[in-house]
Amino acid sequence: MTINRKFSVTALAFIIAASGAFAQVKKKPTPSPKQKPVSAVAQIKGDILPLDPDVVIGKLPNGLTYYIRHNEQPKNRAELYLVNKAGSILETDAQQGLAHFTEHMAFNGTRDYPKNELVNFLQKSGVKFGADLNAYTSFDETVYQLPVPTDSAAVFKNGFNILANWAGYLTFDPTEIDKERGVVLEEERLRGKNAQERLSMQTLPVILNNSRYASRLPIGKEDILKTFDAATIKSFYHDWYRPDLQAVIAVGDFNVKEVEQLIKDNFSVLKNPSPEKPRTEYTVPPTPGTVVKFATDAEFPYTLAQIIVKHPQKVVRTATDYMESIRINLFNYMLNERLNELQRKPEPPFLYGRANYASLLGKQDAFSSVVVAKPGELEKALKTIVAATEQARKFGFTLTELERAKQAALLQVQNMYNERNKTNSANYVREYQQNFLTGEAIPGISYEYTFYASNINKITVDEMNAMAARFISDQNRVIIVEAPDKEKDKLPDEKTLLSWVNTAGANVTAYVDNVTSRPLMDKVPAGSKIVSETKDEAIGTTTLTLGNGVKVILKPTDFKNDQILINGYSFGGTSLASDADFTSANLASSIISSSGIADFNQGQLDKMLSDKNVRVSPYISEITQGISANTTPRDLITAMQLIYLYFTDPRKDADIWKGSINQTKSILATRGVNPGSVFQDTIAATLSNNNFRAMVTTEDRLEAASLDKAFDFFKARFADASGFTFTIVGNFDPELIKPVLEAYLGGLPSTHRNETFKDLDIHPPAGQLTKTVYKGIDDKSTVQLVFSGNYQYNEANNIQMDALEEVLNIKLTERLREQESGVYSPGVRASYVKNPSARYSITIYFTCAAENVDKLIAATMDEINKLKLNGAEPADIQKFIAEEARSTQVQLKENVFWAGYLGATSQNGENQDEILSHVKNLDQITVQSTKETASKYLNGSNLIKLILMPEKK
Known part of the structure; x- marks a missing residue:
């Protein structure tokens, strides 16, 4: 369950808390509510793009939209999504943060699944909480994802009941609300309470022109999250979780007609509130001229500058729109290839530089250039990236650059076309979600491939060269500079900064494209048989x-x-x-x-x-x-x-x-400025016993x-x-x-020297050790508990270790998150290796408030002691076996799994056929075996506690 603050302009721009986000969202026309739901057919009117004929799009009488597609990648699986056109932008002043809180409450009690029964049911069915079962909240939408097996009719049918429970039947038990307050606040601590968040609080009002978007960040306000009552959050749910603002998306290995009936059966009874609140479409008003903002923070390690030129949003609905989107992709590709060349210089002018045209927020697109400067070299970095964009504006691109970009673009769409019957269901879900939310057309990959192949060569150099002039402007422009506090006195004033930007491209010359037509190799090696x-x-x-x-x-x-x-x-x-x-x-x-x-x-x-x-x-x-x-x-x-x-x-x-x-x-x-980096350096030193390697x-x-x-x-x-x-x-x-x-491969050099590795004995020290790092100005602590030691590497032990990892994950989520409300997402990672020597480590990690560190460590050790004393609960073993069996079924149909598995078994000298017995061997996991495994590997004799605490005041 995450917050999605979507700023797709740049990777480093102003991410507050990046998490499981879908890319920019778009849309396409849907059938009239009066129409009977029918399979979508390509209806070309003018140059309006057609609908993909392989998706069924319908609308129930209550206004709920649905998308259904049969797809067999992966087999016996389906992706079910509930998409709501309701996010933090719709909150009242008293509801700030409750769109996201509502998402959390969907997993804490519905009409048919009280308290946490929904999560328990799905885990027993092989659906992993967090990894598979998840959701996110953004400004304009809230999306729930539910991957389910289709080879279990009962579980599959229940999936639609679960979506319906989310759509209309949350219970908002006051007790559960109070328990979840701490979890939501800990999510904000985990993702925020850092330099980037503090800088964003300074820059977002400028970037978003003090619009509603700037005052409706999805996490909300801490005081509201601590004190709101059930009636306030119920009011948000009542107003905005309604069929006419919802879509159900189902893609997977199933019968389309049966799924259509399941949607009708589960969602037709949902009703819109009366009266309905109008769903206002908020925007970000343009800003005349250029606005400059300087922001500094004590813990920010870099100096970066960003130039954002905002434009009205353009959604792809027509062939004309589509051609423009292709040009934009080519423009972004060519410009960033030039920036990559600059970064390969012996004295690179910046640490990082990117420029692109992409979607922003509030019905806006933007051309954004971002550059991270070397210490003390902001002027050089900023002038370099501005000069690169000015070079494109003044002289345009070369024919060879454009042809290369076209080939790369064609290659990408051809890849998708070639895999059209092997495309993962989740990819289709994202397309249909974009379609519902913002209107982007979904013509399907066959149409898109044909369109690309037929039209991309019609794009001329002159067309491309005109784009930079359209994108780059001194109107509706924001220039942001972010830097460490210690650099504040060295930063330019606004006048100087603008002079850098305005004069950077004065002396640029046309780009020279250094290409070669020679082949990689002149002849085939002689090789060996x-x-x-x-x-x-x-x-x-x-x-x-x-x-x-x-x-x-x-x-x-x-x-x-x-x-x-x-x-x-x-x-x-x-x-x-x-x-x-x-x-x-x-x-x-x-x-x-x-x-x-x-x-x-x-x-x-x-x-x-x-x-x-x-x-x-x-x-x-x-x-x-x-x-x-x-x-x-x-x-x-x-x-x-x-x-x-x-x-x-x-x-x-x-x-x-x-x-x-x-x-x-x-x-x-x-x-050394960033608390996280200092902590990671301490972890590396401690766990390697101070080995510099x-x-x-x-x-x-x-x-x-x-x-x-x-x-x-x-x-x-x-x-x-x-x-x-x-x-x-x-x-x-x-x-x-x-x-x-x-x-x-037969032609590779061979001397038969029969080498192997040296065991340098780099591993955590034995015994008990606590290392505490005091770094950071916010109330944010991070804990890692590391158990380690020698290990007997074999399939039987590995299965038991995997089970222990997941059981401990389940118990710590229940205890630290649900019971203590002290963390957002505790984690357990069990690893084991055979080479260079057989070793294991089990790492438990979480982020929390400083005052709760000792309490939560004690709670963690208490859960470990229960496992050592009693073993795992049978229900938790059942959850692990179900998840492991289903994930194995999927992995056995993936190239990437086999590539990793065959390499690992070769290195470890294992029998590669053991994977065929893996699911059957899961019955070796018992209450007694988990008790023995916990006692052996979580014994505490080799335990390192690593703790990051805020600086003492």
Whole structure:
């Protein structure tokens, strides 16, 4: 259950509390209430975009809209959503925060599910609270998501009853309201009580021109949340949760006609209030000229500037709108490619820079440029990003840039088209939600692909070059500067700032596009032949050994039409680097992967690959080195060429090295300002027993590192492929792929040195230890409790550990959140590894008020002691087994799962067929086994308490 404050202008702009948000929301016409619900058919009137014929859209007599689509990805699952056109913007002064509070109360008592019975019922059915079952509240909408199994008729039918209970039958038990007050306040503490929130309170009234949006943040006001009565929240629910403002969206593996009847049966009886309050559409009024706002905070680590030029919102409803949206995507792509080039300079002019045209709030779009400056370099950073936008405005884009952008855009829509029968149901839900809320057309991917293919080449350079002039203006413009308090005296005044902006582009020249037409490789490697082949019929894999010693595990699937995942590893990693060379070695893979390949720098390489579905990244971890790649059947050869070249011809780029070192130094310079960063650094130091390899690097270590050492270490790690194992999962023919593997993987260098990793013995210290960090000006504390020790790694123990993690999650949610009302979202993370030595750790974490730290730690230990004394409750075991069984069923149909699983079992020397027994083995979890597991792994002899407290006053 989250708050969604949607500002899609930039990633760093003014996010108060980012959480599970859907992207910008849009809409399309719906049938008249007088019409009988019928399948949507393409009705083109003028250039109005048609409706996707595969979605049924209807409206009940009471005004409730519904969208239904049959979709079999994933099998035996459905996504059910309730969308309400009611958010915080509709609250009265006395109701501020109650739209979001209403969302919380939907899980705390309805007509058919008193108290928390709804969550219990769904957990027993395999639906995980928070991860699957969730909701969010924003300014203009509140959305509930309910993924349910369809292979259980009873659970599936109950899903619609649950949506109906949310839509019209919340009970608002005063006792439950009082219990939930603390939870909502703790959500605000978790997501807020930080520098970004405090800065937002200063800047949002300016950005939103003191409109209603600026005074109706979804979290509301603390005093109201503490004191409102049941009648006030019931009034909000009565006025705004009503059928004519609601939509039910159902997408999944089901019979459409049956679902339509279930919607009618469950929602037709809902009634609109009489009289109905008009649903006012609020806007943000334009601001003449430019408004400048400076905001500082003691805990903000960066200096950033943002220029926002606001425009009236444009919703895509027609072919003309759609063409404009394509142009905007091309414009954003090309402009940010230029900014990426600037960031690859040896002396990057900023830490981060982005510019784009996107939706804002209150019927607005905006062209926004945001830049994060290096310490003391605000003028340079701001002038650089303004100059980049001015360069586009004055000189436009080149033909080669535009053609590349078109290829990238076509590639993206082609990917979606190729996967049209393998698209996840949640993707369709988002489209229909946008359609209901704001009116964006939903023509469907077949229409969109045809539209792109037919029209994108009609877009000219001249059309693109006219866009910057339309987007960039000194009217309805806001310029924001956010900085640390200590930089306040160094900031320019408004006049100086405006002079920087107004003169930044005075001397810009036309952009020069550095491209190459040379191929990646001139010839195919000689390679080596397959010398052995074994098949595992149980899981459908084939294991090949090539003449150079490389092993390849193949798993062809039909889960995706256009996806092949390639991963390769061998043992060694940075564990083989000396202490003196560690920093260089640790930087090696990130530097090389950003430096291009062979004779091509990264900019040239990116341009060469803009029309290809291929991502290849080398990596070096503590105990392994390897390659991770994602591609398609069409671009498999390109992926293999890149893999081959990273082994045989990596590129050394002094500019990339220098730029990366400079950027890292700039970030380190202000890291100590942020309480969260200081706490994380303490955690890293403590849990590694102060081993510098596991801690954040220092400026001294960066100074001592060298590109030559990093490059040599990378080459040494990839000099011998004989120890490498590759897994290839996805849509390919094993016979057709063999010659490709023989050429490229079989051609990798091989010296048969038979290396492995070193166990450096980096792990948490034994015994009991408490570390308390005092940092931060707000009443906000974070707690981590870490149990750790030696472990016997095997499937039986792993299952018990997974069960313990989930049972403890359930109990701590019940105790710390529901009973104590002291936290929003406690978490438990159990991890276990076999290499470099078999170890486990169980981490319990939560955020709370400083005064409650000791009480909540005591409550946590009390729940742990109950588990050790009595074992888990049978109902909680049932919940875990149901969730694990259903998630396993889904994972077994996902390429990404198999890619990870096959790699992990290979590294750990496990029997890969064990996954087929996983669900059956869940019956090994009993009350007694959870008692024994808790006693063994939560024994307290190795317990580290890590606590972040606000600074003492």
